[in-house]
Amino acid sequence: MSFMPELKCHGRLMGYARVSTPEQKLDLQIDCLNSAGCIRIFKDHGISGAKAKRPGLDDMLAALKRDDMVVVYKLDRLGRSVLHLSDLLVRFQREGIHFSSLSEGINTATPAGQLTFHLFSAVAEFQRQIIAENTAAGLHAARRRGTRLGRPRRLSEKQAIDAAHTITKTGRRREDVAKRLGVSRMTLDRAIRRVGATA
Structure with a gap:
């Protein structure tokens, strides 16, 4: 990435980098995060985005304070799914933490970037409604078929x-x-x- 946008916030710039397999390198992401001015970079090396537990991400989330900015090279480095990414961004907004994705040019410290928070919040709510509707439909269909729901009984x-x-x-x-x-x-x-x- 030849051009690094100037990132400004009242707190610290905290970078996060991740690759899915041990063979992949973090060098490109780390170089870009350093160039963007991150004072600390949290890393998950060889950990799939589908994993619920990521030590580097967990450490970063624990270290964040109000007015900090989370910086990633690309959006897909942060969230393991659209819903997970949306939840993280909603959490950032609630806790007064800004977010920037260098490749997509997202910067929530700007007025235009604030729209990102609202869009992802809407996406998260929409996905939850879809999941709830699908779950309810599945349970209703199972009951109609006579399928017993819940945990198996301990005693016959x-x-x-x-x-x-x-x-x-x-x-x-x-x-x-x-x-x-x-x-x-x-x-x-x-x-x-x-x-x-x-x-």
Whole structure:
């Protein structure tokens, strides 16, 4: 990148660089971030953007203060998805942190750059609504097919009935029966109520 825009903010310029595989180099990104005036550069080397945990990114987020500016070489270096990127930018705006992407010419410290925050906020909200609608439609379809939703039950219907009979016939304590079945007393009680047995 031959031209580096002059970045100005009241806080610090904090760079972030990432490559997905160990064979890739960070040199280009680091050179550009240094040229832009970053006083500190956080790095994730050989870590895919799809990873939820990125030590370099986590360290940077923990170090940021109001009026700082996060600087990246390209947008896709920061977020692992459009939704993740949108969430980060919304977080930056909420915490008074500016953002710049050198390749795309984004700089939220400028009036025009503020539009970036609003656009990504709208994108994040739109994607969440789509995810919620798709999830609701999937659950509705599963219920119509008779699919049982949620975690699998710890005790089968037969186990619950047998346990209830054991408690009523032998007088064994519920805690002992639950322990023998490898569940808690609360789980046993729920299973017995579910099958309508008495104990």
